Amino acid sequence: MFEHRLRDDAALIEACLEARLGGWGSLPVVEGMRYATRGGKALRGHLVLETARLHDVSSERAVLAAAAIEAVHAYSLVHDDLPCMDDDDLRRGQPTVHVRWDEATAVLVGDALQSLAFELLSDPACHPDPAVRLDLVASLARAAGGQGMVLGQAQDIAAESADEPLGLEAITALQANKTGALIVWSAEAGARLGGAESGPLRRYAQALGLAFQIADDILDVEGDAAAAGKRLQKDAAAGKATFVSLLGLEEAKARAAALVNEAMAALAGYGARAEGLREAARFVVARRT
């Protein structure tokens, strides 16, 4: 069952991060790094491990790249939850890092998690060929940085003070940066590790990433805050344009379903071996959290 495999991969990734941070002491910043990387779905890390399996790369090796993307994702959540950003108190059903400790610690936890990602990718255990590790570093730096995820965050902030809400094209571009870039990196990572062409996985992940975001907007309206473990209906309260506000609930659901089909189609060449990735695509729109 997909949820079990997702949970197994999350446990593998958490163990990798635990081992890495094991000798780092117990200052709040290190405790915060451990705390912020625990308890998530680890969907991005799962995509790394699943696309690695598709290319016969062992999980023992791929788990470092999976841990790296989860470290970056966790850093982005810790900073995004700060009072000066989204000001969220709850994440994965637990107090956010700045609530559990303080804002200064949350800033530092995020900063150190970003460094940790690049430390993990440059570890020889990640791949024996330095050129492959460097390819992972270079692509993650681009995906996470000021032309990738951070640009998406900045576009999101700019939209809040804009005179009118974003249109469909602008919000699609924003989301491709804000959430899409890391999801694409995750799905391509297995191909990079396996020395294979990553084009089909990129197309899969681009469709998946957008479906994921539309599903997030639907959950924000329809979801159960207790199950989600975070505050919901924030976007409506903030008057922000979302795929639901732009398309309506039914059309948003139809769009997400069409994107899942698009993601499936991109996997055609992999045959039955890509069944796990197909399940991931179905999961992304069916999830309740």
Added chain:
Amino acid sequence: MFEHRLRDDAALIEACLEARLGGWGSLPVVEGMRYATRGGKALRGHLVLETARLHDVSSERAVLAAAAIEAVHAYSLVHDDLPCMDDDDLRRGQPTVHVRWDEATAVLVGDALQSLAFELLSDPACHPDPAVRLDLVASLARAAGGQGMVLGQAQDIAAESADEPLGLEAITALQANKTGALIVWSAEAGARLGGAESGPLRRYAQALGLAFQIADDILDVEGDAAAAGKRLQKDAAAGKATFVSLLGLEEAKARAAALVNEAMAALAGYGARAEGLREAARFVVARRT
């Protein structure tokens, strides 16, 4: 003259960063990245370029590593100046990023500058051998992260709420992380780029880094805020232990001078070619800003 060469190197580094960010648009986060990397002394970047020259590595190549360390240094200042950290309004004689824009932008500017550093180091223009670029990435990730600079920041924060002020040993260890790690990385970078043994440069930089911090503590007491372009006497106001509070002003000056001699001694094997690095060591304790 040393100050001229420092200024020339700073201009080279700023041009490299300008070129890199040229096509990135004009959202506040990108403007903030440009703003935060301008107008500094670029001492760390200078150490990269100077140790590269010592190993016959062209500045055209080494400037990418120099720009990377200045990007990390700038990110650390932007986050350190945040209201939840040191709450500083002035940096390099200009309003800090969160004052000029806002806190959310300052968080994102720092985040994107860290990513940019790893993007620069993984660029083939930095060095043709992927293994060398990867060595720079791995060592910078360690130097900047939760066992390096960020650990030093966290130790600094922990000291503020400790029952008694830090002793000399603890503050020396703290500073070796907080400011020493990046200075050591900078001085070693030239040897890494040149494929040479970096031991002597590491010893040089360890002494230099500590001398730099003692000089900073002396400047905090004796300096001119207008010339420094930042708020001074913060440490005394906060009741924090510094090298001056622990050693007294005269002993602190003697200790800094002894460390400069130690740094010089580490360079003995390089002969006359290391004169620039000797001047850098003298500059670090003689500077007024």
